[in-house]
Amino acid sequence: MSVPGNLVSTITMPLRWGDMDAYGHANNTVYFRFFEEARINWLASLNVGGPEEPTGPVIIKTSATFLKELTHPASVIVQTFADKAGNTSLDTYHLVTDAESGEVYGEGYAKIVWFDRQARTSTALPETLKALAAR
Secondary structure: OOOOOEEEEEEEEEEOHHHEOOOOOEOHHHHHHHHHHHHHHHHHHOOOOOOOOOEEEEEEEEEEEEOOOOOOOEEEEEEEEEEEEOOOEEEEEEEEEEOOOOOEEEEEEEEEEEEEOOOOEEOOOOHHHHHHOOO
């Protein structure tokens, strides 16, 4: 399985018992939480877009592809990739794999737009993020 872009972050997270649904596997919304946690941790590690800063990320588009059933107990590795950068946006991708076997559970996408929190409009993507994007 291959996702576009440059690998920029890898984190490991457990699947919690309460993350499962009535069908006995991880609810589809859990993947979006995995993506969000990975993205927030990555941006925090770069010291950009924190909640107290005047600008930060907003997600304008997101998607997920569920490839293999995920059941408790499990730990997953979530890799984040930075792909195409525009003036105000960055395409990111995520890959969710089993921490032990390496089997791929799913993949995701999120388009980040950099946002001026006071003006309530898009603003220039930080150079830090542009530098990490795939060329």
